[in-house]
Amino acid sequence: MKYLCLIYSDETLLHSSPDSPKDPECLAYAQAIQASGRMLAAEPLQPVASATTVRKRNGHLSITDGPFAETKEQLAGFYLIEARDLNEALQVAGGIPAARVGSVEVRPVRELAL
Amino acid sequence: MIRLLGDFDLAEEALHEAFSVALERWPQDGLPDNPRAWLISTGRFKAIDRLRRQARFTPLSQAQADALEAAEWSVEDVEDDRLRLIFTCCHPALAPDAQAALTLREICDLTTEEIARAFLSTPTTIAQRIVRAKAKIREANIPYQVPSLAELPERLDSVLRVVYLVFNEGYSASIGANLTRDELSGEAIRLGRLLLALLPEPEVMGLLALMLLHESRRAARTSASGELVLLDEQDRTLWDASLITEGCALVQRALSSRGFGPYCLQAAIAAVHAEAPHAAQTDWPQIVGLYDVLLGLLPSPVIALNRAVAVAMRDGPLAGLQQVDGILARGALQDYHLAHATRGEFCRQLGRLKEARSAYEKALSLTQQAPEKAFLEQRLAQLVSASMP
Numbered sequence: 001m002k003y004l005c006l007i008y009s010d011e012t013l014l015h016s017s018p019d020s021p022k023d024p025e026c027l028a029y030a031q032a033i034q035a036s037g038r039m040l041a042a043e044p045l046q047p048v049a050s051a052t053t054v055r056k057r058n059g060h061l062s063i064t065d066g067p068f069a070e071t072k073e074q075l076a077g078f079y080l081i082e083a084r085d086l087n088e089a090l091q092v093a094g095g096i097p098a099a100r101v102g103s104v105e106v107r108p109v110r111e112l113a114l
Numbered sequence: 115m116i117r118l119l120g121d122f123d124l125a126e127e128a129l130h131e132a133f134s135v136a137l138e139r140w141p142q143d144g145l146p147d148n149p150r151a152w153l154i155s156t157g158r159f160k161a162i163d164r165l166r167r168q169a170r171f172t173p174l175s176q177a178q179a180d181a182l183e184a185a186e187w188s189v190e191d192v193e194d195d196r197l198r199l200i201f202t203c204c205h206p207a208l209a210p211d212a213q214a215a216l217t218l219r220e221i222c223d224l225t226t227e228e229i230a231r232a233f234l235s236t237p238t239t240i241a242q243r244i245v246r247a248k249a250k251i252r253e254a255n256i257p258y259q260v261p262s263l264a265e266l267p268e269r270l271d272s273v274l275r276v277v278y279l280v281f282n283e284g285y286s287a288s289i290g291a292n293l294t295r296d297e298l299s300g301e302a303i304r305l306g307r308l309l310l311a312l313l314p315e316p317e318v319m320g321l322l323a324l325m326l327l328h329e330s331r332r333a334a335r336t337s338a339s340g341e342l343v344l345l346d347e348q349d350r351t352l353w354d355a356s357l358i359t360e361g362c363a364l365v366q367r368a369l370s371s372r373g374f375g376p377y378c379l380q381a382a383i384a385a386v387h388a389e390a391p392h393a394a395q396t397d398w399p400q401i402v403g404l405y406d407v408l409l410g411l412l413p414s415p416v417i418a419l420n421r422a423v424a425v426a427m428r429d430g431p432l433a434g435l436q437q438v439d440g441i442l443a444r445g446a447l448q449d450y451h452l453a454h455a456t457r458g459e460f461c462r463q464l465g466r467l468k469e470a471r472s473a474y475e476k477a478l479s480l481t482q483q484a485p486e487k488a489f490l491e492q493r494l495a496q497l498v499s500a501s502m503p
Contacts (some may be wrong), residue, residue: 001255085257086207087265108254 002040002109003089005079009102011047014076021097029097033081040090044077073102079107115157122220122248123168124161132157196221197312198258199301200305204273205256213276214283215240221308222301224468232283232298253422260313272315274321277305281325284334299329316368323364327384330357341492342485346393358388379408398428415446431463451480455490462497471497 014020026044033039051067067074076098083089086106093104115125132153140146144379156420203217215233218224226244250256261269284298306322334348343349365385368378383404390396418441426434438457447453458473471494478490 085255085259086205087257087259087261090207091265106254109254 001085001089002111003081003083003084003086004107004109005081005089005093005096006075006105007077007079007096007098007102008071008105009076009098010072011074011076014098014101017101019100021100025045025097029095030079033079033092033095038081038083038088039057039112040080040082042079045075048074076102077105115154115161121252124164125157126308128157128161128164129153131160135160167242189425194260194312195258196308197260200273200309201260201269202251202256202258204276205251205258206267206269206272207254208247208250210276210279212243213272214279215243217276217305218280218301219244221305226303228297270315270317273309274317277302277309278321278325278377280305281328285328287353295427299325299332303329316371316374317377319364319368319371320374320376320381323368324363324377324384326357326361326364327381327388330354330361330388336485340485342489348393350391353388361385362388376408376412379404379411383408396427398424402428415441415444416450419450419456423456426460431460435460446475449480451477451486451490453477454480455493458493462493467497 030039030042033042048067051065053064053068054065055062055064079092079096081089081092083092086108089108091107093099093106096104098104115129135156136149136153137234140149200217200221204213208216211233211407213419215229218229218232219226224232226241229235230460231241233240281302284300284302301327303322306318306325310318310322330353331345331348333354334350334352335343337343361381362385365378365381369382370373383401386397386404387402401424402421404419405424409417409421419438422434422437422441425437435457436437438453438460441447442453442457454473454477458477460468461467461470461473474490474494474497480488481487
């Protein structure tokens with residue numbers, strides 16, 4: 001089963017807290033998950049200031065600067081993983097270095113019956 | 115059944131059908147050799163049928179039916195299944211109030227109405243909680259398994275917390291006239307025993323011991339007119355000796371094994387009380403020592419308050435009052451009625467009646483529980499008559 005692990009943190013603090021993970025540690029963890037065969041995709045994101053939000057209403061496309069919602073913590077990156085069940089997914093999520101300074105939301109991926 | 119199907123509702127329906135078949139067949143054909151295995155086997159075939167019928171509409175059911183037909187199961191798995199089910203119902207990914215409701219529903223077989231009554235809620239609310247929890251188990255694929263050794267401590271904590279919550283809901287209702295709701299405490303103790311049989315960990319022993327030792331005082335805890343009776347004023351001949359013996363033996367066993375924790379220590383404190391023939395003979399230095407260890411493991415202001423009471427018993431009310439004032443000065447427990455009631459009690463013993471009175475009044479304004487209110491009102495009345503010579 002697929003799980004999306006969304007990494008949220010306060011952007012201004014993500015890299016400045018004493019416990020903040022450095023890039024090599026993040027890379028090493030991503031490689032470890034890759035080696036275990038559970039990695040489908042993982043990417044860090046540019047700061048939320050670079051976000052653009054698109055909506056389509058009554059056929060009209062509206063494009064606005066900024067994220068979907070202004071929140072105290074922002075989406076900083078994601079892991080898309082393959083895990084046997086929620087317990088395994090939580091273990092992977094708990095190991096993501098950024099979990100020490102932010103939070104990781106684990107969402108099961110809905111399988112479309114196509 | 116739930117483990118085989120991975121779905122609470124499907125499992126319930128399948129077993130329901132199996133029971134209907136049993137009602138028809140068993141009177142004619144006689145009881146099968148192993149009724150439980152027969153029911154699971156029949157239920158499994160009923161579920162396969164049901165999934166095959168659904169398969170005409172959704173392709174997923176076909177795969178599920180095939181998997182179910184291939185799945186292995188044996189009668190020995192049944193006990194393990196109960197343990198798996200407990201861990202699933204108390205999974206930390208479920209909302210805490212849903213964990214308790216789901217455990218009572220699935221492990222203790224309580225009806226939604228019974229659970230609602232126990233938690234002073236409506237059957238609709240409880241039913242919604244259970245439905246939501248079951249949906250999350252299904253959608254997030256929360257597995258039916260006993261956690262691995264690495265995960266066990268944290269996951270067991272969650273299970274023990276639910277069991278203790280159920281016990282406390284039964285032991286002291288937070289609002290309303292009934293101080294105890296016996297059945298719920300009984301269910302929690304039953305769960306504790308089951309858990310101990312399946313998983314003899316020190317903290318499981320500790321929690322069961324703690325519940326048994328609290329339960330042993332039930333008859334002495336309220337007066338004939340339903341008023342709260344404090345520990346040092348209880349008629350100790352009313353305490354249940356067999357529960358105390360069992361509880362104390364469990365405490366001994368737990369403390370002599372490695373890995374005991376907060377439940378064992380709280381049970382040990384309860385055991386020291388239980389072993390004193392009179393309140394005056396309580397071994398207070400030992401209780402203070404146990405609280406010191408407990409505070410080290412679990413720094414909480416409520417535990418510090420309990421320790422303050424033990425210190426007062428050992429060193430006198432002034433020492434206790436200093437402790438309580440220290441806790442309040444740190445900004446903790448200011449809205450906790452027992453902190454102010456305790457403060458009032460110490461002031462009263464010290465003859466500081468005006469202070470005692472305002473502390474009791476503050477406590478009274480913070481509690482909704484009828485027996486506690488009555489107790490505080492009685493204390494206030496005593497103060498008034500004491501101050502009028």
